[in-house]
Amino acid sequence: MLEVTHLSKDYPTPQGALEILSNISLQLSRGEAVSIMGPSGSGKSTLLYLIGALEPPTSGTVTLDGENPFQLDAKQLAAFRNQHTGFVFQDHCLLPQLTVLENVLTPTLVAQSNGDYTARAKMLLDQVGLSQRLTHRPAELSGGEKQRVALARALIMNPSLLLCDEPTGNLDHQSAAMVASLLLELHRKQQTILIVVTHNAELAARFPTQFQMLDQHLQKV
Numbered sequence: 001m002l003e004v005t006h007l008s009k010d011y012p013t014p015q016g017a018l019e020i021l022s023n024i025s026l027q028l029s030r031g032e033a034v035s036i037m038g039p040s041g042s043g044k045s046t047l048l049y050l051i052g053a054l055e056p057p058t059s060g061t062v063t064l065d066g067e068n069p070f071q072l073d074a075k076q077l078a079a080f081r082n083q084h085t086g087f088v089f090q091d092h093c094l095l096p097q098l099t100v101l102e103n104v105l106t107p108t109l110v111a112q113s114n115g116d117y118t119a120r121a122k123m124l125l126d127q128v129g130l131s132q133r134l135t136h137r138p139a140e141l142s143g144g145e146k147q148r149v150a151l152a153r154a155l156i157m158n159p160s161l162l163l164c165d166e167p168t169g170n171l172d173h174q175s176a177a178m179v180a181s182l183l184l185e186l187h188r189k190q191q192t193i194l195i196v197v198t199h200n201a202e203l204a205a206r207f208p209t210q211f212q213m214l215d216q217h218l219q220k221v
Contacts, residue, residue: 001027001028001029001063001064002028002029002051003027003062004026004027004051004060004062006023006024006025006059006060006061007047007050007061007062008022008058008060009043009047009050009057009058010058019216020216021043021057023217024060024217024218026218029193030160030192031191032194033187033193033196033207033208034195034207034208034210034211035198035204035206035209035211036048036195036210036211036213037199037204037210037221038214040199042214044165047218048165050062051161051163052087053069053070053085057070064161067080078110082107082110083157084161085160085163086153086154086155086159086162087154087164088150088164088165088167088183089150089165089166089167090165090167091170092138092146092147092149092150094146096139099135100125100133100136100137100138100149101121101122101125101134104121104125104149104153104156105156106153107153120156124152124155124156124186125149127152127189128148128151130145130148130152142175143170143172144175144178147167147168147170147171148182155190161192162193163195164198166198167179167183167196169198169199176200180206184207
């Protein structure tokens with residue numbers, strides 16, 4: 001269960017505090033999937049980073065499975081993100097020197113569990129259609145293939161929360177449609193809480209629940 005309660009975020013400027021988000025509340029359970037649209041600068045990505053505990057709110061709380069990550073120390077917070085949250089960004093953020101399989105396994109290198117995740121990584125790569133690309137490096141992949149690797153990497157730790165920031169933003173229409181279909185299919189299989197921030201109205205419309213960021217507030221469409 002994800003609970004966002006009265007969340008606000010502002011940044012100091014010479015002219016005073018710049019409000020980005022104001023009094024946002026949201027509650028989602030495992031298996032739910034939502035999209036968030038809004039104009040550039042409306043705070044969509046900022047909201048995603050707060051929910052994913054990448055940066056703290058000015059006020060309000062975020063709890064995931066009953067735990068408030070902002071009450072943890074730095075080491076505990078890093079472990080919390082690693083174990084509970086998967087991220088997919090507009091730029092795939094793959095490590096160029098590693099193979100496809102090694103990139104998917106990178107979150108496991110800092111995991112507290114000593115288990116072998118290789119079989120799960122291969123299963124995920126098979127599910128995204130890349131079982132024949134395990135030893136390839138990112139430079140040998142198309143944009144859509146790189147994003148599919150990033151999706152598999154985000155799911156390797158079986159997170160309860162999957163956050164995607166413009167996951168199809170750098171892709172052509174055909175690749176974007178393929179990645180979107182895979183994202184929703186894997187979500188159904190993994191039963192994560194899925195939140196996707198996008199400018200793509202076609203992608204947003206595929207989600208059962210849709211929101212829009214407007215004037216620092218989150219509104220259901």
